[in-house]
Amino acid sequence: MIHSLFLINNTGDIFLEKHWKSVIGRSVCDYFFEAKDKAGDPENVPPVLQTPHHYLISIYRGKLFLLSVIQSEVSPLFVIEFLHRVADTIQDYFGECSENVIKENLVIVYELLEEMLDNGFPLATESNVLKEMIRPPNILRSVVNTLTDTLPTGQLSNVPWRRAGVKYTNNEAYFDVIEEIDAIIDKSGTTVFAEIQGAIEACVRLTGIPDLTLSFMNPRLLDDVSFHPCVRFKRWEAERVLSFIPPDGNFTLMTYHISSQNLVAIPVYVKQNISFFDTASCGRLDITIGPKQTMGKMVEGLSVTIPMPKSVHSANLTATQGSYTFDLATKVLVWDIGKLNPQKLPNLKGSLSIQSGVPKPEENPSLSIGLKVQQLAISGIKVNRLDMYGEKYKPFKGVKYVTKAGKFQVRT
């Protein structure tokens, strides 16, 4: 199981270590540093490394590496999932998962790590259970003791995700249906591949032990789903209804995936032309975005990100809407557009200059599109009704829909 954990920043400093069994020297990280140097980009460091005596399994999040040391044959997915859970917990406690935040809260982080794993086996990873034992650093913490003397009841109950004795004056349950479109569009505008990653994010603040049922107008759309442990799978299989006792607070109720075999609507089209000249050391760029299948809704938060070839050293462009930036260090061009006006299509046009004496770039940069459509689930999924059992009061209920661009790429 998980033996040790090292937290390492972008520049390769180990700023926290935790051992759940015997202590393993820091030198074991040298293998990781070697791989990191070789990979160049921190995103490209292979997540599973083999050393003569250990395995190193790492994740990269928020410019931090969480590196675990493993000594026996374990499931690497288990380790990676756990590491992400550590990062999630730190984010949950302190608002973000960064070196500064962790350094400022070292003792709490250390206490958390101790509670999350025992002898390398996960112990308490549910946020509500942890918060019962170790208070997050808010005003409460300075007044009350950091650690409570109560038994973490959640760990033993049949619903470990829900803490006992929840009380609210305003009882409310909100559900956000969030869909992200992952797509690859080729040069000519044809969709090479498109799929939808959907999630239902819930914010539930209800007194007592409420038992909720959520049903859909068109559940047949959902054939590939992953549920929060609270969802009763049998009910779903039999009736296509989500029945659950919710955790308290924010959680992801379910995620779903609508595969590339279904037809996925693409909200915008992109006309682009990026070319470099053979003779002069410059190139041209011309991008126009227009609405395609928006289901009558407004497209907002539109943006285009282009990682330019390394030899491009400046861009001289004019945007009819929004503004653009070109980062000289990373060579990333970002065009922030905002709302898409169907009457007056946004356009970005102008010239790119290339370092002189360098041959023209061989690769074609891809465009990443960002966008958001409120009040629309692009798959067409619709919540039918939400019912509550087990408690007497009437809660406030609400469902919101939003569609975003996920990994939405246009090739040039």
Added chain:
Amino acid sequence: MTDSKYFTTTKKGEIFELKAELNSDKKEKKKEAVKKVIASMTVGKDVSALFPDVVNCMQTDNLELKKLVYLYLMNYAKSQPDMAIMAVNTFVKDCEDPNPLIRALAVRTMGCIRVDKITEYLCEPLRKCLKDEDPYVRKTAAVCVAKLHDINAQLVEDQGFLDTLKDLISDSNPMVVANAVAALSEIAESHPNSNLLDLNPQTINKLLTALNECTEWGQIFILDCLANYTPRDDRESQSICERVTPRLSHANSAVVLSAVKVLMKFMEMLPKDLDYYGTLLKKLAPPLVTLLSAEPELQYVALRNINLIVQRRPEILKHEMKVFFVKYNDPIYVKLEKLDIMIRLASQANIAQVLAELKEYATEVDVDFVRKAVRAIGRCAIKVEQSAERCVSTLLDLIQTKVNYVVQEAIVVIKDIFRKYPNKYESVIATLCENLDSLDEPEARAAMIWIVGEYAERIDNADELLESFLEGFHDESTQVQLQLLTGIVKLFLKKPTETQELVQQVLSLATQDSDNPDLRDRGYIYWRLLSTDPVAAKEVVLAEKPLISEETDLIEPTLLEELICHIGTLASVYHKPPSAFVEGSRGVQHKRLPGSAGSGESVESPEPASAAVPEASPSIIPSQGDLLGDLLNLDLTPPTSTAAPPPTSGLQMGAMDLLGGGLDSLLGGDLGGNPMGAGFGAPASAMPPSFSAPASGGLDDLFDLGGGVGMPTGAYTPPKTMWLPAMKGKGLEISGTFARRSGVIQMEMTLTNKAMSVMTDFAIQFNRNSFGLAPAGPLQVLTPLSPNQSIEVSLPLNTLGPIMKMDPLNNLQVAVKNNIDVFYFSCQYPMSVLFSEDGKMESKVFLVTWKDIPNDNETQCQIKDCHLNSDAASNKLQGSNVFTIAKRTVEGQDMLYQSLKLTNGIWVLAELKVQTGSPVFTVSLKCRAPEVSQAVFQSYEAILRN
């Protein structure tokens, strides 16, 4: 309020100040001080000096302070064991506390203190906690057993904790069950045969019940444990599958993959015509696809596993090609894996899409990825015949980009396409030739030269092209040199009139000016072939080539089966069996897929029923790594194939004819004794035998033995050992030993076919070795070896082969070939097989020789635990041709004087001291070539002890 304040220091010294604060009377101040200590500890500062002061804070009612002190204790107890003892009482007391949280905390912390003395005190509290009324305490105690086992395994067994742990599998609380399973699984890893997790239908039922109710992590442990179970029949298998399938919808990807493992394994037992089988197949695809939308690290592990699943059951994901399309900002490790799976899924139905994608990738930024994409196009052409033409035209488009590394990769793969579809795409050769000058990588240059040589008759200026390479011959890498040599010889055979000068030039460059033995040998072979019998040369060099096979990169079936059982583990990421890399010899059991319960119709099952379907026709050899083929540049079909003239004998004849021509000195014994010897690629620099005896001795000896005194009985033969595990032999397993029978050395082998296809065309060769051991005849495996069949083969050996000193001296490197591949392994033969029957020295000669050999050459060793008297020892040794010449008894000690002679004429003299009643023998060996003493001694030991 943040913790950074804990790091402010004053000039007086941090430790000093903390000490004062820890001993303060005020509780708050104490707690703050402990926090400062912990903060320092977390960043790796050494605060162990404060141990006694921190431990003094432990006796407190304040739970937070207690926890902090525990944290400190766990970290430093190991370095301060005596101090740690001070804490024991508090622990024992806390284990009795009315608050279950405190009880659990105490037992949990005690297990983390890795000090032997403390563990003794831990046993009683642990025993109580394992039976605690509170499940929270029980589940913590279960993990504690695993901790304790890690520190002191014997103690855990003696105290009976393992049995208690096994009982917890039937606990009423699912979390306790899950933790008990986790603890037992971890302990079982260090006791592979302990049968700790004795799974039967009852326990399985309990696990399945707990599976529904425990946490996500518990589910992983339980699923991994379930995967080790083998159901009794297909009905049980189906019922387990039905109860595991809901886990495929879990949000935790590790749960999903562990469930996939259980299903993939148990599916093997389901009859294929069962409706449920089809349903299950359909259910597996969506969760696997979903794994690919997770974080990149998870994607990577998922992709490595999907790679296995696709090889075992391609039908699951055959419609999901698109999800493997690469996004430009995927990490490189994800891109490479996706590409691999795309090729595995490529079929006639989707090849157009795949090719369009691959072409797109070939213009990406990352060089490694681009290269792999270009290679992938070639693999598609070889895999999907209908697409070959389109692949070739795509490759030509890419060559037009003139991007250097793209062009070179493209040429390498086009060569492979030519080898798969000869005489089909030669029209592109002109385009390839245009790029000749830009090729700077050896592999691409070699590929280009191969193409020019192979199609020399269609290229007008082939001679000019090859000549241009010849100018810098000595600066080229070996690969290019070898290719150039063969290419020009082919050219000469096709257009003899105008290229005579060229061929002479290359032959002399290769044979006279080169230090590389492979190149030299190949040069000589061609030279002689050409000068003796040009017709035969043509038949050999221009023989029809075997086609390359399409799926050379598939994982060998037995390995794949094992890896499927390890889905989700590190083994599945590395595509190696756990035994290949798990630390130490913690004996990992090989897992096998269960056989199908259906009738014999299941072709995929490893059962003998599938024997009827050989995987590939025997004329196909893999495109890579065939050293035999490499020697002759794949110009030869395998010797056993009936289509081509037997090249072995042809070569031998040619060589023999010319041996008198003054070249034999250069060639040494290579060609005479072992015509294919150079194929081993061993450093062939002439190695003078380091033995004092004349080399011809070996020959004489052999003849001598032929009619000599046979000593058929009593010769020692060691038991067979594993030489080539099936894992390395693509299913061929070889175990064997050496024996000396009637004066002939025999290599006795058991060949077992553990693959799924029939094996044929066996052949064997040895590398040069210390005593010139060589097969005296071909390997007699006349009938094809069917799957799961074993055959015993006895191969007579002679000692006429080429000689090279090995380390260890008795090491023998062997190559075995069959229709699948060539396999290499090395083994060690007992020196005793070299003890010749005429090894009895006359006593006078013995005396003189003993004195004659300098004392420096004497080595002395002891053999322990040998319960023989001197006569029995003498008889035993005589059975193996160690002859006793004289015996002397001095003060109850028998001295035996013995002699033996090795096949190469080296005499070894020995003095064996046997103390009556003592099991320790002392052997002194004297020999003019003391290098052999160690190996001879080993034989002594082996003979006497058996």
